[in-house]
Amino acid sequence: MADKAASPEKKSWADVEEEEEAKAKAAAEAEAAAAASSSSTTEPTVEEQAKQIEALSLAPAVEDAAGEEGPPLLDDSDDSQIQAVTSGGTVYESATMFEDLKLSPELLKGLHDEMGFSRPSKIQAITLPMILTPPYKDLVAQAHNGSGKTTCFVLGMLSRVDQQRKIPQAICICPTRELAQQNKAVLMRMGKFTGITCACAIPPAQKDYMPISKMAPITDQIVIGTSGTLIKWITHKKLATRDIKILVFDEADHMLAEDGFRSDSERMMRDIQRSAGGCQVLLFSATFNERVKDFVTKVIRDGNQIFVKKEELTLEKVKQYKVQVPDESAKIEVIRDKIFEFGQKVGQVIIFVRTKQSTKNVHNALTREDYVCSSIQGSLDQSEREKIIQEFKDGYTKVLISTDVLARGFDQAQVNLVINYDMPIKYGTRDEPDYEVYLHRIGRAGRFGRKGAVFNLLCGPTDNVVMKKIEDYFQHSVPEVRNWQREEDFEAALKDAGLL
DNA sequence: AAAAAAT
Numbered sequence A: 001m002a003d004k005a006a007s008p009e010k011k012s013w014a015d016v017e018e019e020e021e022a023k024a025k026a027a028a029e030a031e032a033a034a035a036a037s038s039s040s041t042t043e044p045t046v047e048e049q050a051k052q053i054e055a056l057s058l059a060p061a062v063e064d065a066a067g068e069e070g071p072p073l074l075d076d077s078d079d080s081q082i083q084a085v086t087s088g089g090t091v092y093e094s095a096t097m098f099e100d101l102k103l104s105p106e107l108l109k110g111l112h113d114e115m116g117f118s119r120p121s122k123i124q125a126i127t128l129p130m131i132l133t134p135p136y137k138d139l140v141a142q143a144h145n146g147s148g149k150t151t152c153f154v155l156g157m158l159s160r161v162d163q164q165r166k167i168p169q170a171i172c173i174c175p176t177r178e179l180a181q182q183n184k185a186v187l188m189r190m191g192k193f194t195g196i197t198c199a200c201a202i203p204p205a206q207k208d209y210m211p212i213s214k215m216a217p218i219t220d221q222i223v224i225g226t227s228g229t230l231i232k233w234i235t236h237k238k239l240a241t242r243d244i245k246i247l248v249f250d251e252a253d254h255m256l257a258e259d260g261f262r263s264d265s266e267r268m269m270r271d272i273q274r275s276a277g278g279c280q281v282l283l284f285s286a287t288f289n290e291r292v293k294d295f296v297t298k299v300i301r302d303g304n305q306i307f308v309k310k311e312e313l314t315l316e317k318v319k320q321y322k323v324q325v326p327d328e329s330a331k332i333e334v335i336r337d338k339i340f341e342f343g344q345k346v347g348q349v350i351i352f353v354r355t356k357q358s359t360k361n362v363h364n365a366l367t368r369e370d371y372v373c374s375s376i377q378g379s380l381d382q383s384e385r386e387k388i389i390q391e392f393k394d395g396y397t398k399v400l401i402s403t404d405v406l407a408r409g410f411d412q413a414q415v416n417l418v419i420n421y422d423m424p425i426k427y428g429t430r431d432e433p434d435y436e437v438y439l440h441r442i443g444r445a446g447r448f449g450r451k452g453a454v455f456n457l458l459c460g461p462t463d464n465v466v467m468k469k470i471e472d473y474f475q476h477s478v479p480e481v482r483n484w485q486r487e488e489d490f491e492a493a494l495k496d497a498g499l500l
Numbered sequence B: 001a002a003a004a005a006a007t
Helices: A019-039 A042-054 A105-114 A122-132 A149-160 A177-190 A227-235 A262-276 A290-299 A328-346 A356-366 A382-393 A435-442 A461-474 A487-496
Strands: A084-087 A090-093 A139-142 A170-174 A198-201 A222-226 A246-250 A280-285 A304-306 A318-324 A348-352 A373-376 A399-402 A415-420 A452-458
Touching: A090 A122, A105 A149, A105 A177, A122 A139, A122 A149, A122 A304, A149 A170, A149 A177, A149 A246, A149 A280, A170 A177, A170 A227, A170 A262, A177 A198, A177 A222, A177 A382, A198 A227, A222 A227, A227 A262, A246 A262, A318 A487, A328 A348, A328 A356, A328 A399, A328 A415, A328 A452, A328 A487, A356 A373, A356 A399, A373 A382, A415 A435, A435 A452, A435 A461, A452 A461, A452 A487
Parallel strands: A139 A280, A139 A304, A170 A222, A170 A246, A198 A222, A246 A280, A318 A452, A348 A399, A348 A415, A373 A399, A415 A452
Antiparallel strands: A084 A090
């Protein structure tokens, strides 16, 4: 349907190699869109323009934290490709500099001095004007893992709340507690000079338990949390939604998926829209499968939309490999004797397993005197979860075994090796891959354009079917490490990935 | 099965 309606000359941005050509294209498309909006009825125009925006395919932009070594700051030529995009009669000039965005001096200081960002990444350049320009339209935006989506919505929330008013004005909903805490940490750094405060709505550790009736109403301008606790705070009148101006869904495809958090999300949206009137809704994720995309475009009718073709979603700098192993014990052997030897020299490692029980089993099997491993899953007490994450972020632990609790959003620059101990499978199927989870897992390596490697440990015909389907889906063939018993083969793979 | 509420 989308393809049929698209104009014949439409071209994906990734197809355009030369910068000059890209510039011309951008100008032409923007002009065409602007012309269309002024000369025809609203209904088809919005659709057409949405298609054009959809055609933007976002290459991973490079962004870096202050004082860190690593790749240079921004892919400048890439950014300059985008001149302007329009939707529903509103023309947006893409932001070349953060200074183009009428941000407060305090926020600019936070971006430059505290975060160390010099210029907006591609997704930031496109979406920030959409987020910050009246009439504050809703937005659904897809961009690659590690391309700087968090900055988009964090900046959106920080810019749109009034620091003088001590009431909640922005809410961000996340699928996991870790992601809520991480997003809050980013927001506090970015908003360091603004005086804006933020509450994290997640269940407390057991030792901190307090009946909700004793809790004081929230006076922070921004609340970031998980759906259960947010709903609880709202129903017990601890979180007033009357003045909410902006509602953000991080990992939005999962938050709106039927087998995800759709019912919670719909309830939040309904309650907040009802009490706060028209509040801006932002949906961000690296993945939107067709089912969710259909649903999302129905929910966000009059908003701006940015999507990326699935074939262009795999990160080029993260090299994927498959390894055939005879049985489960060989998986442990491969990790312990082959991958760790090099992996530890290189950086930090995350090993993904399917079940909570597996985290413990694999952890025990991998424990050696000289490697500090840890494991995490959602049944641990909150204090345990926090301790394990902190130790990993501090670099004390080098190897973290995890369920999919960390598959999405977890941002640790030093992670450049991901191991799929178990392949991600759709619930209720035997050999149907969960493509979105796969993409998110491998996105834990190669943050902000860094190099990375992924080893998919395959055992038996089912795993191979799954791997083949993943390669077909993303139209990306994954090379094989020939012999699981040869150290040299793994060394060669890591060298090829640029990690050695 | 994993995640997320509290119970």
